[in-house]
Amino acid sequence: MANYFKSEDLAKFGTITRVNKELGDKFFEYYNTALAEGALSTREKSLIALAVAHALRCPYCIDAYTSACLEKGADEEQMNEAVHVASAMMAGMTLANSVQMMNKIDELLV
Numbered sequence: 001m002a003n004y005f006k007s008e009d010l011a012k013f014g015t016i017t018r019v020n021k022e023l024g025d026k027f028f029e030y031y032n033t034a035l036a037e038g039a040l041s042t043r044e045k046s047l048i049a050l051a052v053a054h055a056l057r058c059p060y061c062i063d064a065y066t067s068a069c070l071e072k073g074a075d076e077e078q079m080n081e082a083v084h085v086a087s088a089m090m091a092g093m094t095l096a097n098s099v100q101m102m103n104k105i106d107e108l109l110v
Contacts, residue, residue, distance in 0.1 A: 005059040013060070043072035050079055051086035 017024025035045050046068040053061030069079050 007060075007063050010060050010063055041072075043069070043074055046072050047074055047078060047082040051082040054083045055086040055090050 014028075017028070035042065035049070040048075046065055049061065050065035050069055053065050066079065
């Protein structure tokens with residue numbers, strides 16, 4: 001196998017109910033409700049999902065939400081900006097956690 005990620009596997013996502021249909025169905029009900037039009041448009045939700053997909057490094061989600069964003073009218077600049085927001089957030093979270101390190105240094109050196 002040249003690559004673990006195979007984009008054609010994305011089409012198999014619906015089969016996650018195979019072993020536990022009840023929980024799989026509940027997941028899809030929640031998932032579809034969360035991504036439906038609401039206070040945020042489906043376009044905005046797709047941009048959020050694309051950013052999260054990049055932050056959490058899910059190639060299937062990146063594939064799916066790149067397509068979804070384009071289908072819902074987002075352009076490449078908007079998608080790129082959403083990914084940069086996720087990237088900035090990840091960097092900020094990493095740096096914010098450095099306070100724990102500084103606290104421990106202060107504890108050990110004082």
